[in-house]
Amino acid sequence: MSWSALATAPPQQATPVDPARPEATRTAYRDRLLALLPTDPRLICLDTDTGLFGPDQVAAAGRQYLDLGIAEHNLMGIAAGLAASGRMPFVNTMAAFAATRALEAVKIDIAYNALPVRIMATHGGLAAGHLGPTHQALEDLAVMRALPGMTVLVPADAAQAAAFVDRSLDLPGPLYVRLGRKATPALPPGTPPPVPGRAQTLRRGRDAVLAACGPYPVQACLAAAAELAVEGVECTVLNVHTLRPFDTAALVEAADHSGLVVTVEEHWRSGGLGGAVAEALAEAAPARVLRIGMPDTFTDTVGGHEHLLAHYGITPARVADTVRGALGLGPAPTTD
């Protein structure tokens, strides 16, 4: 299915993930893929000793699952060969390894050939927590967004991860899907399924636009918007789950009302969501863009996912203070 056809396709049915229960996006992906494997002989899951699939899941997948061992370049090359033979490989690795160690194979073997490989990248952003900078991925969105033809998706909760697995069967070319590690909060009940390529409006307001990707940044924006609303400041909250192709129109429309956009992401502040928003608005409809993300450093403290988010200021309070400062209702904002 082409991107233009997708834009007019009706939303698909919500996938059977309990929206009230926190769940990891990576296990939601795994479970949805396992359900789909018997329905589509094109599908095959290639693993790299990630442990995401336990013995029961490996047995259930049967011939449609292969663990190729700890060799991510080899993984991407084999996936490309299979995809060029008519299959649709879902490859499991960590975001850090997909976006850097295996990047040349992703670029040349997969993206250059526009092959339908689905790169399912766990431990995105700071999700690796105490495992440290070797396992954290704070550049993956910038890297993948730079590759022609690559679709870049960041589900904001488990249900969205499962929905993207469904939709991926119809998307053209390669996909990079950034997943997490541990359970993360679900979006509010009633949130409709995401449509790849179209930013999702979770709340509307005239004073500022809060644009985020990934579970915790989106939750931070929703919480900040609720807090600001009490003070009479109304924010639009956009879940920008697709970084490529980028929904410039949605950003332009939302920014048109307020002229202020705050981006929030688990990513170094260059090249990710903040970069995409700044690029799009600078060309289409200049607005003030303030980017909240990981400061220009490797993590230098031990802590779990949420601890690191708090430590580096990817929080509801930081989002709210940034809006207040930009609107002259508080100290001037800093994003470093």
Added chain:
Amino acid sequence: MTAPTAVLPCSAEELAATARRVREHVVDMCAGPEGGHLGGAFSSTEILTALYFAVLNTDPADPADPDRDRFVLSKGHAAVGLYAVLAERGYLPTAELADYGRPGTRLMGHPVRAVPGVEMPTGSLGHGLALACGFALGQRLDGRSARSFVLMGDGELQEGSVWESAIAAASLRLDNLVAVIDRNGLQLTGPTDGKAPMEQLAERWRSFGWAVRETDGHDPAALVGHLGSAPWEPGRPSLLICRTVKGRGVPFLEGRPAAHYVTLSARNHARARAALRADSGTAARAATVTAGTVVAGRPA
């Protein structure tokens, strides 16, 4: 070890004659505006010719046949040789070879899929073996009897990704995979063994779980015999190490690192053409001697 079973569809003399025409095309391309990777194309000329004319089950009239054998030129810089072989085999007009390296054409310095017969674009070294593993795995999953072939350079073996895939191919028991190493002993700036010694190369690959043979990489009959009869051991991928000479066929370039990339002047173009004409007589006589023993084909 499985014995070859089928008769060569074209004679060793014909293969030698084809290889000579391929070298003439390459010399002509390397006299064009950009020059080309002549040395590695000439060390692999007989390998590519044997593959496309006597081993691979492929049809230029039906290049997308799902039952076809697959070939990946992992040493993508030998593109001029591949283009010449594909043209001789009928995938593109031989007249188009004059386009090589010229603006607006499709004959790029490294293979691109826009050229009929090219399965995968290559150029950065250390990619082809994984791609061929993917093709071989796909053929097996589909229940097809087809095979996948890949040609690597010996300098390329310095790339770590090669060894990732060497492990994977044996682990997956891909006996429909055949890898070939063009062991010309030279890389861009000097002898390969001077950069990274590869002693006991065959033993290294055997220790990874491969079935390994070695041969003269300029002997069409031997090449067809070995490549045609793979797999040599059930459950193991096959590796043919081909002893070759960089720049083979043009004496003033043979065995010289400078042959890696050349832009031939008009004078040297004429010298190279003359050398190939003189060499063809020698090659034809040698081929006649072995023609009666040449066999190839798939195991029964």
